[in-house]
Amino acid sequence: MPPVGAGLWRSLPAHQVYGANTNVGKTIVSTVLCNAIQNQRKKAAFLKPVSTGALDDADDRHLSRFGAGTLTKCLYQFDEPVSPHLAAKQKMIPRDDDLLASIHQTLSDWARSDIDLALVETAGGVHSPGPNGNSQADLYRPLRLPIVLVADSRLGGISSSISAYESLVLRGYDIQSVLLFRDDYYQNHEYLADYFNKKSIPLVSLSAPPPRPAVENVDTQAKDEEAMYSYYRQVSAESDILRLLEELNTKNQSRIARLEEMADRAQDLIWYPFTQHQGMKSKDITVIDSAHDDYFQTFGSSQSKKSNAELRPTFDGSASWWTQGLGHGNPDLSLSAAYAAGRYGHVMFAGAVHEPALSLADRLLKTIGNPRFTKVFYTDNGSTGMEVAVKMGLRAACDRYGWDASQEKISILGLKGSYHGDTIGVMDCSEPSTFNQKVEWYRGRGHWFDFPLVKMVNGTWKVEVPAELKAELGSEDAQFESLGSVFDLEKRLSSEAAERYKTYIHSTIKDLVERHGMKFGALILEPVILGAGGMLFCDPLFQRCLTDVVRDHPELFSPNASSPKSAPSWSGLPVIFDEVFTGLYRLGRPSSASFLDVHPDIAVNAKLLTGGLIPLCTTVASQEIFDTFSSPEKSDALLHGHSYTAHAVGCTVAVDSLRTMDDMDKNGSWDGFKADWDSKSANSTSSGSSDVWSVWSQSLLQDLSRAEAVESVFGIGTVLSVSLRDAQGGGYTSTAAKGLQQKLAAGGDQFNVHSRVLGNVLYLMSSVTSKPESLQELEKLLRSALI
Structure with a gap:
C-alpha cells in the first residue's frame, strides 16, 4: 500500500486531540472547540477514527447532537465498551496503514471543502492501544498532526498530564495547546498552567461540565441535555477559547510560511557537503519537515496532484547517507537516547567507564563473531574510526619489521575506487580521484589493485574483468547461475581463476617491493562493496585471494619475515576491513567479512551501529595489535581521542540497535526476502543460497538488467545499484543517472x-x-521509470 503523508493543509488547520488519560473529557473539549468555530459562522469537522461502546454513547454522536452543525464522521465502530484492540478481536481488524490512509483521505476531502477546523480525536489515553494493539502515540505518528492535549484535572492528573506530554514530545509531535477542566480542590490547572507556560504552550482551563444525573429516565435525560446545551453555549463563547482558535489557525499558517522560506534561507546560510553551489537554486534543496519509518515528509512544488496536502512522503532512498537501519523516528531508540541523556548527559571517558560503553563493547564483539578481536576503541564517525585503524596497522607493521616511519615512506595496499573518509590521513589511503584531487595536503600513499566486478547483465550474473586486467590475469568474464554461487568461495578457491588471481597479486606486490622499493604497512579493504567509489561490487574471490596472498607470504614485505606460529597473530600485513558502509546487516549479515570467510585484524563500524540515530564509531582490534602500543613510555600509547569519545547516549542507542538487529536475524524477520532469493531464478538450474539475499526482488533485478538504458544492476542485502549506460564511459563526474534520479524525484501520485x-x-x-x-511500491516506480 502506498505510504501516507503527514497531515498539513494550507486551508485546513487539522489537529489531533489526545487525552492524558481515559475519561478526561476529550469529546467535551472537542465539542467546545467545534461550537466556538460554528458560532463564528465558520465550519468545523470532527473525525473519530476508532470508536468503541454503544452507538448512542459514541463520541461522534455526541458531536452531532451538541456540535451546532459540526460535520462528523467515524471510520470504525466497535460495539464493546473496551479498549479498541480488545473490541476489534470480534470484528474485521483494519490494518494500521488502512486506518491512516482513511484519516488522511478524509482530511484531504475536508480541506478541499469549506471546513475551517478539523479535529481528529483519539480513544483513551496517549498510549491506549489501537485496533492492532499498537500504542496510539506510535499508530498515528506518520500523520504527525499538531496536538491538542486534554490534561487530567483529577487526583494524580498532574503526573499523568506531564507524562503524556513527554511521551508525545519523545515521538516528535508538536503540542500546540493544552486544555483541562478547573477543579478548585486539586487545582491542577494552576500548576499545569505554570508548567506549560515555561514551554510556551498555551493552557486553557474550562469550567467543568454539569454532572450527569445519578438516575437516568426521560425527565433527567432531557434536563441533562439542556444543561449540556447551556454549558456549550457559555463555554464556547469565552474569550480564552476564541483566542486559542485564532492561535491554532495562526500556527498552521506560520508553519507553512516557515517551510516556504527554508530553502531560500538555507541557500543563504549553509555550505552543503559534496555540493557545487554554482548554479544551485533554492528549488534544488529538499525541505524536510519530519521523517518516519522509511520516509521523509517533504515540502515543495512537486506535491501530489490528487491532494492539496502541503507535505508529501518521500522514500529515503539513500538511507540518509547509509545510516538508516531501524527507520526514522524509531520510538525505542529515542527512548534509549532520552534515558542515557537523563542518566548521564555526557561524561568524559579517558580512564573511566560507564555501563553503556562496556555493554556495547561486549555485544559488538559477540555480534561480529571474529575470534581475533578483543579490544574496542571508540570514535565518533567512520572517517575518524578509519584514522585510528590506519594508526594501529602502520604502528604494528613498523614495530614488527623495524621500520622508522619518520625516515621511510610507509604505504598501504588497497583497491581502486576505495574511499575511507574525508579526513586527511585516510584520504591518503585512496588513489587520486575527484574527491581528493584538489585537496592541497593529499599525497596518495599506496598501491590500489584493479579488480573484477560482480554485476547482473541481461538477466545473468557475471564476474566482469576490466579490459586492462584481462591480459595480466589471462582470464575472461565468467557467468554464474545465481548470486549465491558467486559467493561459493569453498568451491571457487580451487578454481583456475583463483590461481590466476593469486599469481597476479603476488607478482604485483613483489615487483612493487623489490623493484620500486615500496614498504607496505597495512591491507585496507571495503568488503564486498566499495561505496563512495561508485557502488563497486568486487568479486569476493579476488578480495579473498588478496587477503590470502598477503597473509601467506610475509616474506613479500620483509625478507626475514615468516608466518607467525600463533593462528590469531597477524601475518604479512595487518588486515583492516572498513565495514562502515557494509557492516552490521547492511548486506544481510552481522559482518560483511563473513562473505569472504576472513577474520580481519582490525575492523571499523559506524552508521548502522546506532540504527542511524546518532554518530558513533568503533575500531575493533586484536590483542596483538593492542599490545603493540604497550610500553613504559606515554608517547607509545595510541594518543587519539575525542571530547565525545564513547558518549553514553550513543553507546546506549547502539546497544539497543544491535540487539534489535540481532533479534531480527534470529527470529526470521527477513525470511520472506530470503525465500525469494532461495527460489530458482528464471535462467538457473539450481537454487541460490539463503545466506546471500536482498530485500530487492530477483524479478526486479531481472527486469531492470534487461532495460535498454541499463548497463548492469546488482542487489544484496538492503542495497540496490543501477548502472546506466554512458557513452562517455561513466565515472563519478558522469551525469547519466541524473535522468533516472529526476524521474524518481517526480514520483507518482x-x-x-x-x-x-x-x-x-x-x-x-x-x-x-x-x-x-x-x-x-518502490519497485513499481522503478519499473515505470526504466522499462
Whole structure:
C-alpha cells in the first residue's frame, strides 16, 4: 500500500486531540472547540477514527447532537465498551496503514471543502492501544498532526498530564495547546498552567461540565441535555477559547510560511557537503519537515496532484547517507537516547567507564563473531574510526619489521575506487580521484589493485574483468547461475581463476617491493562493496585471494619475515576491513567479512551501529595489535581521542540497535526476502543460497538488467545499484543517472523518492525494517521509470 503523508493543509488547520488519560473529557473539549468555530459562522469537522461502546454513547454522536452543525464522521465502530484492540478481536481488524490512509483521505476531502477546523480525536489515553494493539502515540505518528492535549484535572492528573506530554514530545509531535477542566480542590490547572507556560504552550482551563444525573429516565435525560446545551453555549463563547482558535489557525499558517522560506534561507546560510553551489537554486534543496519509518515528509512544488496536502512522503532512498537501519523516528531508540541523556548527559571517558560503553563493547564483539578481536576503541564517525585503524596497522607493521616511519615512506595496499573518509590521513589511503584531487595536503600513499566486478547483465550474473586486467590475469568474464554461487568461495578457491588471481597479486606486490622499493604497512579493504567509489561490487574471490596472498607470504614485505606460529597473530600485513558502509546487516549479515570467510585484524563500524540515530564509531582490534602500543613510555600509547569519545547516549542507542538487529536475524524477520532469493531464478538450474539475499526482488533485478538504458544492476542485502549506460564511459563526474534520479524525484501520485547518484550509478537502500509492501511500491516506480 502506498505510504501516507503527514497531515498539513494550507486551508485546513487539522489537529489531533489526545487525552492524558481515559475519561478526561476529550469529546467535551472537542465539542467546545467545534461550537466556538460554528458560532463564528465558520465550519468545523470532527473525525473519530476508532470508536468503541454503544452507538448512542459514541463520541461522534455526541458531536452531532451538541456540535451546532459540526460535520462528523467515524471510520470504525466497535460495539464493546473496551479498549479498541480488545473490541476489534470480534470484528474485521483494519490494518494500521488502512486506518491512516482513511484519516488522511478524509482530511484531504475536508480541506478541499469549506471546513475551517478539523479535529481528529483519539480513544483513551496517549498510549491506549489501537485496533492492532499498537500504542496510539506510535499508530498515528506518520500523520504527525499538531496536538491538542486534554490534561487530567483529577487526583494524580498532574503526573499523568506531564507524562503524556513527554511521551508525545519523545515521538516528535508538536503540542500546540493544552486544555483541562478547573477543579478548585486539586487545582491542577494552576500548576499545569505554570508548567506549560515555561514551554510556551498555551493552557486553557474550562469550567467543568454539569454532572450527569445519578438516575437516568426521560425527565433527567432531557434536563441533562439542556444543561449540556447551556454549558456549550457559555463555554464556547469565552474569550480564552476564541483566542486559542485564532492561535491554532495562526500556527498552521506560520508553519507553512516557515517551510516556504527554508530553502531560500538555507541557500543563504549553509555550505552543503559534496555540493557545487554554482548554479544551485533554492528549488534544488529538499525541505524536510519530519521523517518516519522509511520516509521523509517533504515540502515543495512537486506535491501530489490528487491532494492539496502541503507535505508529501518521500522514500529515503539513500538511507540518509547509509545510516538508516531501524527507520526514522524509531520510538525505542529515542527512548534509549532520552534515558542515557537523563542518566548521564555526557561524561568524559579517558580512564573511566560507564555501563553503556562496556555493554556495547561486549555485544559488538559477540555480534561480529571474529575470534581475533578483543579490544574496542571508540570514535565518533567512520572517517575518524578509519584514522585510528590506519594508526594501529602502520604502528604494528613498523614495530614488527623495524621500520622508522619518520625516515621511510610507509604505504598501504588497497583497491581502486576505495574511499575511507574525508579526513586527511585516510584520504591518503585512496588513489587520486575527484574527491581528493584538489585537496592541497593529499599525497596518495599506496598501491590500489584493479579488480573484477560482480554485476547482473541481461538477466545473468557475471564476474566482469576490466579490459586492462584481462591480459595480466589471462582470464575472461565468467557467468554464474545465481548470486549465491558467486559467493561459493569453498568451491571457487580451487578454481583456475583463483590461481590466476593469486599469481597476479603476488607478482604485483613483489615487483612493487623489490623493484620500486615500496614498504607496505597495512591491507585496507571495503568488503564486498566499495561505496563512495561508485557502488563497486568486487568479486569476493579476488578480495579473498588478496587477503590470502598477503597473509601467506610475509616474506613479500620483509625478507626475514615468516608466518607467525600463533593462528590469531597477524601475518604479512595487518588486515583492516572498513565495514562502515557494509557492516552490521547492511548486506544481510552481522559482518560483511563473513562473505569472504576472513577474520580481519582490525575492523571499523559506524552508521548502522546506532540504527542511524546518532554518530558513533568503533575500531575493533586484536590483542596483538593492542599490545603493540604497550610500553613504559606515554608517547607509545595510541594518543587519539575525542571530547565525545564513547558518549553514553550513543553507546546506549547502539546497544539497543544491535540487539534489535540481532533479534531480527534470529527470529526470521527477513525470511520472506530470503525465500525469494532461495527460489530458482528464471535462467538457473539450481537454487541460490539463503545466506546471500536482498530485500530487492530477483524479478526486479531481472527486469531492470534487461532495460535498454541499463548497463548492469546488482542487489544484496538492503542495497540496490543501477548502472546506466554512458557513452562517455561513466565515472563519478558522469551525469547519466541524473535522468533516472529526476524521474524518481517526480514520483507518482502517492509518493516520490529521494536518491543519490555516484556518476552513472544510481543506488537505493532500505532500512533493515522496511516493509515488503513499501518496497513493492518502490519497485513499481522503478519499473515505470526504466522499462
